[in-house]
Amino acid sequence: MDGAGETIAAMMADIGARARAASVALAGATAERKHAALIGAAEAIRANEGAILDANAEDMVAAEGRGLSGAMLDRLKLDAGRIRAMAEGLRAVAEQPDPVGRVLAEWDVPSGLHITRVATPIGVIGVIYESRPNVTADAGALCLKAGNAVILRGGSESFHSSGAIHACLVTGLEQAGLPADAIQRVPTRDRAAVAEMLRMSGTIDVIVPRGGKGLVGLVQAEARVPVFAHLEGICHVYVDADADPAKARAVVLNAKTRRTGICGAAECLLVHRAVAADLGQRIVDDLIAAGVEVRAEGLNGSRPAAPEDFGHEFLDMIIAAKVVDDVDAAIAHIRRHGSGHTEAILTENPATAERFFAGLDSAILMHNASTQFADGGEFGMGAEIGIATGKLHARGPVGAEQLTSFKYLVRGDGTLRP
């Protein structure tokens, strides 16, 4: 290891030790104190709007200089509206019920013991993300709400913006009398810090990667720390023979076009053969009229679909489309090509909807609703740290509740095991 590597390793070890110490203090923090810290942080963000905008301007100049794409610049950019939304997000998390200490289950056993299962913080969470600076606020807030210490490692493009937002979170912590180390930010752009985080088992309990396929793939391949998997959102919408035409047309359009760059955007349309020629074609025409490129099989699209268009995450004004024989064929297609994120069925037949729900194992299944609802805020979680596509611990939108663990409290009266 070279000198710089050693320095990074020592820095990360120090950050880790401080996070562990803070996590012990946080585990005993009252709901009121955590609430106060989040409200304080929201107020600090509003009060420091100017400083945050200045820091963001610095990032934007550097990003433009490096020739980042328009979409990336848009993700990076902050304005008064986005800063206000960030502060509102902190308030929304603050007003959620405190997830720590909830009694998850309670029962008596024949030996006379009374057993309670209560929610506890996980401990220390590492969040590795890309350019959106608001993740700093959302991830910091959710981890704090769940009583966890967090180590944030944002993208290098948003370095200054994240720093300014992080300072506001620390202000909130300090005002509430909570340790500033509860929300730490890796103060370097050196990528060696990421590699270090991925190896900090024993210090970091779980890593949450939030970003594109490249980042998530790297984290999953290299991590020696457990990871909440956040894979692609290859979301499908299936229009059944019993779909209501008006609902189906509106939902497909919303699912594809409301925002194309989010993981809940529809990437593939499946249409029951019986309604392909009329309703199916009308939906395709709607999409094309809205500016979407439809790569179709069995429908008149913008161009014919190639095999690789199925199972592809476009994140753009492009959708694959295909005619299928029935709901079972739709299920089979989705099982083969989906990423286990979100799928929707449009049908007025409740039995068909139940078959779709039972036959698929994606994190989120929708009936007569847009896949764009795959979002922690829309699920009532205040915010989300991401949408997990793995099946262990966290799944779907990850809010504060899923950032907790639990322990068993067992009460006896000198009870002996025979």
Next chain:
Amino acid sequence: MDGAGETIAAMMADIGARARAASVALAGATAERKHAALIGAAEAIRANEGAILDANAEDMVAAEGRGLSGAMLDRLKLDAGRIRAMAEGLRAVAEQPDPVGRVLAEWDVPSGLHITRVATPIGVIGVIYESRPNVTADAGALCLKAGNAVILRGGSESFHSSGAIHACLVTGLEQAGLPADAIQRVPTRDRAAVAEMLRMSGTIDVIVPRGGKGLVGLVQAEARVPVFAHLEGICHVYVDADADPAKARAVVLNAKTRRTGICGAAECLLVHRAVAADLGQRIVDDLIAAGVEVRAEGLNGSRPAAPEDFGHEFLDMIIAAKVVDDVDAAIAHIRRHGSGHTEAILTENPATAERFFAGLDSAILMHNASTQFADGGEFGMGAEIGIATGKLHARGPVGAEQLTSFKYLVRGDGTLRP
């Protein structure tokens, strides 16, 4: 890779593919069918007692020939009573409520959507264990109950015994019309199969190691598949100043001596300074009279404690003992030396018990009860696949319920996201 390695890899890939296919069928299996398979397996175990005993005799002869220790031979040995207990264990799991399809939460959101969170199987579980043949039955049954396909890899010493038990599980599956591949057993003693399992991400969703420190350490170090951590059980019993002497004496003796080889056995006694000379010393004398070697600090034990006796898992008639200043000192000691498994406090003061519960983050915390209750059966789970000491997904005794995941079912009426 040599020829044998290639053969093992191909064999494991085939087992994995069959497990994945079986898991899809199992996910849709009714509670009745899974129940029938478990009852059928229990009956097959009773009906094939002779064949199981013969297979076990073969394992025992080989084990004696290889000079295994008495404790290991005892773990390996089956008799009519142990076979009956195994069948009863299968019946107990069968009679548990079905964990799949449970509604875990349900709510409405302002957009008009109705959201339900329901329990689902995880998928494919790999279980890697050592000499106890009954794990074959317990692990197979719990995974099946939760709708998961399982790949069992038992210790080489119990190869024939596990094979005979596995055959009974398959009989139960077939009688109930479920795929035989739902419970597969790795049909080789070659250790390359374990290495292969640990790399089967994409096929195996989670690995559960069940065995000693060596096995669990190997699995945690090598696995590319998520692991439910099952570390040591370095269990502490703290006798508070307000302990009831009779309860304290009885519980400590039970916690240490009922069975010394299980992970819930007490390994360290902590005594409040105020009661050290009388109650504390009496407990130490009880332990010595019962044949326990007490390695003590501040008490008259069998011999003085060395620093390495604290935080040590003896799994034998040995206990470390120490005087501490108060409950906070006990908490600090346990945080430093414990393994996050199970700790008990003996006190008649409820506030002190609450402080102990709040200050520690072990999987199980007991008040006036023996640490030997750390067991899935005693928790009412029918059986357990092990006691998890990690904090993600599963924690404490792992029964069928914790072998499930969940998905969100979202119902709308043509609902669009604004």
